[in-house]
Amino acid sequence: MRILFSSDWHLEEKFVVDPKRQSRDVHLLAAQAREIQPDVLIVAGDITWGEDGVYEKYLSLFDDLNCIKLAIAGNHDAAFEVGPRHEEELAMVLADLGFHYLDAAPCCIDGVGFVGTMGWYDGTLSNPTETKAIPISDPFAGGPRVIGSIQPRDAVWTAKMLARLDAHICDIEEHVRAIVAVIHHVPFVEFLDHDLFWTHPIMGSRRFGQLLLSHQKVRACIYGHAHTRRVQEMGGVLCANHCLVGHPPSWGMLETRASGPEIWFQRNPL
Numbered sequence: 001m002r003i004l005f006s007s008d009w010h011l012e013e014k015f016v017v018d019p020k021r022q023s024r025d026v027h028l029l030a031a032q033a034r035e036i037q038p039d040v041l042i043v044a045g046d047i048t049w050g051e052d053g054v055y056e057k058y059l060s061l062f063d064d065l066n067c068i069k070l071a072i073a074g075n076h077d078a079a080f081e082v083g084p085r086h087e088e089e090l091a092m093v094l095a096d097l098g099f100h101y102l103d104a105a106p107c108c109i110d111g112v113g114f115v116g117t118m119g120w121y122d123g124t125l126s127n128p129t130e131t132k133a134i135p136i137s138d139p140f141a142g143g144p145r146v147i148g149s150i151q152p153r154d155a156v157w158t159a160k161m162l163a164r165l166d167a168h169i170c171d172i173e174e175h176v177r178a179i180v181a182v183i184h185h186v187p188f189v190e191f192l193d194h195d196l197f198w199t200h201p202i203m204g205s206r207r208f209g210q211l212l213l214s215h216q217k218v219r220a221c222i223y224g225h226a227h228t229r230r231v232q233e234m235g236g237v238l239c240a241n242h243c244l245v246g247h248p249p250s251w252g253m254l255e256t257r258a259s260g261p262e263i264w265f266q267r268n269p270l
C-alpha cells in the first residue's frame with residue numbers, strides 16, 4: 001500500500017503565508033498525486049483557516065484520484081479550539097468532498113489501521129524554566145495574545161484528544177497488522193528545533209508520543225504543525241512531518257508491504 005501524505009497547506013491565509021505560493025504548491029501536489037496514483041492520501045491538518053469555499057476549491061483538485069482519502073483537523077481548521085467546528089462541521093465538509101475524517105473514527109484498509117486526531121498542547125514539550133511567553137498581535141483572537149502561554153482548558157482538551165485516540169487504537173488493534181497514527185500537533189519533544197524554544201509550549205504534548213509507544217502495532221506517525229521537513233524513528237515508530245508551507249515545501253510517501261517485514265520510507269519531496 002502506497003500512502004501519500006502532507007500537512008499544513010494554510011490555503012488563502014494571508015496573514016500566515018503567501019497565498020499564491022500555497023495555491024501553486026497544492027496544485028503541484030495534486031498533479032503529482034495523479035502521476036503517483038497512491039492507494040491512500042492523507043492530509044494531516046491546517047488545510048485552511050476556513051474562509052467560505054476554500055475546502056471545496058482545493059480538495060476538489062483531488063476528486064479524480066482513485067484512492068482512499070483521509071484527513072484530520074489542525075488548530076487552524078478548528079479555529080483554535082476543541083468545539084463544534086472541530087467536532088462536527090469539518091466532518092461534514094470533508095465527507096462531502098470524499099475525505100474520511102479520522103478525528104471522528106478510525107479507518108482500516110487491507111489490514112492496516114489509520115487513526116487520527118488534531119491533538120492539542122499542554123506545555124509538556126517545554127521546560128518552563130527555558131520558556132518565555134511572547135506577546136503578539138494575534139489575528140485569530142482579534143487582538144493581543146501571549147504565545148507560549150498555556151490555559152487551564154489546554155490540559156482538558158489534550159486529555160480529551162488523548163482519550164479518543166487511545167479508544168480508536170484499542171478499537172482496531174486486534175484486527176490489523178499495523179497502525180498509522182496521524183496527529184496534527186507534535187508528539188515528541190525531540191522533533192522541535194531548539195531555536196524555536198519559545199513556541200514549544202503550544203507545539204504539542206509528550207503524552208501523544210507516550211500513547212503511541214504504548215501500543216505495539218503503531219508503526220508510523222504522520223504529524224504536522226512544526227512546519228519542518230523531518231523523518232525520525234522513535235521507539236520503533238517512524239515519524240514524519242512534511243508540510244506544504246515548509247521551506248522547502250514537501251510531501252512524503254509511506255509504503256507498507258503485506259509479505260515480510262513492513263517497510264516504511266520517504267521519497268520525492270517537492
Ligand SMILES: [Fe+2]
Nearest residue numbers: 046074075225
Ligand atoms: Fe498547526
